[in-house]
Amino acid sequence: MRLENITIGQVLLQRLKTMADENAFEYRDAFYTWRDLDELSDVFAVKLLKCGIKYDTHVAIWGGNTPNWIITYVALAKIGAVSVLINPRYKEEELAKTFEYSDVEYVCYGDCCSNSKNIIDHLNDRNIGKVKEYMYMGKNEHYREGRAQILKNLNPSDMENLKKAENKVTPQHIASIVFTSGTTSFPKGVMLTHYQLVNISREAVEQMKWETGDRMCMSVPLFHCFGLSTGFLASLRVGFCIYLLPELHTSCILKCIHKYKITILNGVPTIFLALLSNPERRKYDLSSLKSGIIAGSKVFKEDYLKICKELKFKKLQQSYGQTETSPCVTFNGYDDSMNIKCISVGKVIPNVKIKIVSTKDGHDLGPYESGEILVKGFNVMKGYYKCTRQNCEKVKDGWLYTGDIGYVDNCENLYITGRKKDIIIRSGENISPVEIEEAILRYPGVLQVKVFGIPVPVVQEEIAACIVAENGKLDVDGLVRYLKKHIADYKVPKYIYIFKKFPMNLNGKVNVKQLKKEVQWKVSKEEDYDFNRTASTD
Incomplete structure (x- = not known):
């Protein structure tokens, strides 16, 4: 052309x-x-x-x-x-x-x-x-x-x-x-x-x-x-x-x-x-x-x-x-x-x-x-x-x-296998985990937070937020209300879990792979999956 x-x-x-x-x-x-x-x-x-x-x-x-x-x-x-x-x-x-x-x-x-x-x-x-x-x-x-x-x-x-x-x-x-x-x-x-x-x-x-x-x-x-x-x-x-x-x-x-x-x-x-x-x-x-x-x-x-x-x-x-x-x-x-x-x-x-x-x-x-x-x-x-x-x-x-990560075949067709950075893609929207993490960290009582996407039906990925809170407790409903005032609704995590501490790698960084496994297990236990629900607590 x-x-x-x-x-x-x-x-x-x-x-x-x-x-x-x-x-x-x-x-x-x-x-x-x-x-x-x-x-x-x-x-x-x-x-x-x-x-x-x-x-x-x-x-x-x-x-x-x-x-x-x-x-x-x-x-x-x-x-x-x-x-x-x-x-x-x-x-x-x-x-x-x-x-x-x-x-x-x-x-x-x-x-x-x-x-x-x-x-x-x-x-x-x-x-x-x-x-x-x-x-x-x-x-x-x-x-x-x-x-x-x-x-x-x-x-x-x-x-x-x-x-x-x-x-x-x-x-x-x-x-x-x-x-x-x-x-x-x-x-x-x-x-x-x-x-x-x-x-x-x-x-x-x-x-x-x-x-x-x-x-x-x-x-x-x-x-x-x-x-x-x-x-x-x-x-x-x-x-x-x-x-x-x-x-x-x-x-x-x-x-x-x-x-x-x-x-x-x-x-x-x-x-x-x-x-x-x-x-x-x-x-x-x-x-x-x-x-x-x-x-x-x-x-x-x-x-x-x-x-x-x-x-x-x-x-x-x-x-x-x-x-x-x-x-x-x-x-x-x-x-x-x-x-x-x-x-x-x-x-x-x-x-x-x-x-x-x-x-x-x-x-x-x-x-x-x-x-x-x-x-x-x-x-x-x-x-x-x-x-x-x-x-x-x-x-x-x-x-x-x-x-983005991918490869081509002998006929020059492209295949996408993943992405270099962990962007969350929900209903076609690219969502930055860091932006959500920064918003959550501004809420009283939050010590640490890690946000990522987990695979689910229809919307492909839902947002999960893992939080280490003071004394291990947090008003999750209050957090959701707070987030809805400061970020678009589609960026508000559907799943919010409170942890006493995060699993860590030997280098002192959060073991995100292990954290994701734990969250996916928790989600799998919630058999009454409801797409209109906003958050779940641990």
């Missing part, structure tokens, strides 16, 4: 030439055409310019999968502002840290939760970092009301200023800062260009053979690189319609597939496994499903085969990547056998290289030799924002050190 040197805004112009009045996306039974997206993003872009937002201004988008998220994203891309994509489940302290770190000057927010407005008001009172203004993105159901009059009110000078701003944007300009947890205590901002996002989305379309007549259910969040690149931007590339969900629950996904005859469903393994577990699944007609990407975390062979069989997927392709690679690195071949698809993440995409190196001395390894996966190509990030040391460690001579 020949790489294209164009911007996100220019891709939209291409779409308007032939499909201006075709549906681009749907939300709550309301459809928006490509012309709607262009005009509404023009209106918002003019508003942004008048507020002082310009080329290279950092603007956060804090909201769920809604039309206004997409409109805001495109408006920012048009004028060359850098969109800083924020998890809608973040709470006040997480938002404050993220805004400060990423030098956000403006925040576009939606109705993320019941108290979104209160959170924004508190942040506004605190004068966070460089933030100048918080801008409400509006109620999606009423966004188009009065649009014709608004368009008439846009005077020639407004449109001229918008055109000047658009002409300044280049493909090599940073389009977005997307966050990845990695293994540090605070998420790092990955800088991705228009060029990278545009070409990765195009590659996904090519690999998956998606067409104009396809219909995609957006079951992954847009603030994730997965949802952005292989979801919305892929639809922008080829022109198929995407269907946005009010909530990312399996019941909503099933209804959407049934009602709109969805042909494409992307997701992390957890989503597909949860669909299989939904007791109402057989009430819905899912026969329209044709293809999809399963990625974000490891899928076991048995689970992959079960998903394909039960959901009758014709082409469910594994893909490997990271936020740092925009995110795609490999895809299963479209016509690969099921024997390969169920165990391999496929071959490297065009214009990208991979190699496997020894974790001990860094020398190149051959087929079937397991080591760290390195990636080089157009998709590799421009770097972590304001993280000079981490950038030097992560990218060397153009090679991205992924931290």
Whole structure:
């Protein structure tokens, strides 16, 4: 595939030439055409310019999968502002840290939760970092009301200023800062260009053979690189319609597939496994499903085969990547056998290289030799924002050190066998144990803490926290309440165990392997496994 040197805004112009009045996306039974997206993003872009937002201004988008998220994203891309994509489940302290770190000057927010407005008001009172203004993105159901009059009110000078701003944007300009947890205590901002996002989305379309007549259910969040690149931007590339969900629950996904005859469903393994577990699944007609990407975390062979069989997927392709690679690195071949698809993440995409190196001395390894996966190509990030040391460690001579462990076979198929650092992956979310440990250590009475993931059904990993407390006692319910005030709910450990002391290695470090064994044994004894439970005590 020949790489294209164009911007996100220019891709939209291409779409308007032939499909201006075709549906681009749907939300709550309301459809928006490509012309709607262009005009509404023009209106918002003019508003942004008048507020002082310009080329290279950092603007956060804090909201769920809604039309206004997409409109805001495109408006920012048009004028060359850098969109800083924020998890809608973040709470006040997480938002404050993220805004400060990423030098956000403006925040576009939606109705993320019941108290979104209160959170924004508190942040506004605190004068966070460089933030100048918080801008409400509006109620999606009423966004188009009065649009014709608004368009008439846009005077020639407004449109001229918008055109000047658009002409300044280049493909090599940073389009977005997307966050990845990695293994540090605070998420790092990955800088991705228009060029990278545009070409990765195009590659996904090519690999998956998606067409104009396809219909995609957006079951992954847009603030994730997965949802952005292989979801919305892929639809922008080829022109198929995407269907946005009010909530990312399996019941909503099933209804959407049934009602709109969805042909494409992307997701992390957890989503597909949860669909299989939904007791109402057989009430819905899912026969329209044709293809999809399963990625974000490891899928076991048995689970992959079960998903394909039960959901009758014709082409469910594994893909490997990271936020740092925009995110795609490999895809299963479209016509690969099921024997390969169920165990391999496929071959490297065009214009990208991979190699496997020894974790001990860094020398190149051959087929079937397991080591760290390195990636080089157009998709590799421009770097972590304001993280000079981490950038030097992560990218060397153009090679991205992924931290993932794997090997290739004689046919150059890649297999993932583990990860260098113990990131917890729960429902496709990368979660830093260190961040949770730091939060727990701030709670009175905690002396030591160790956090890690343990394998469980459906969500793949649950978070377990092992704590050494003063006098061997701790108010676990109080700790949970405390954590829910300071970190997102999905980061709160499901299992909390109190220890008198931790098992130690001869070198004086905590014996994590032994600790995990003890926790897994404790969990196995809890026969009434309940996915809504928050914590268990020893």
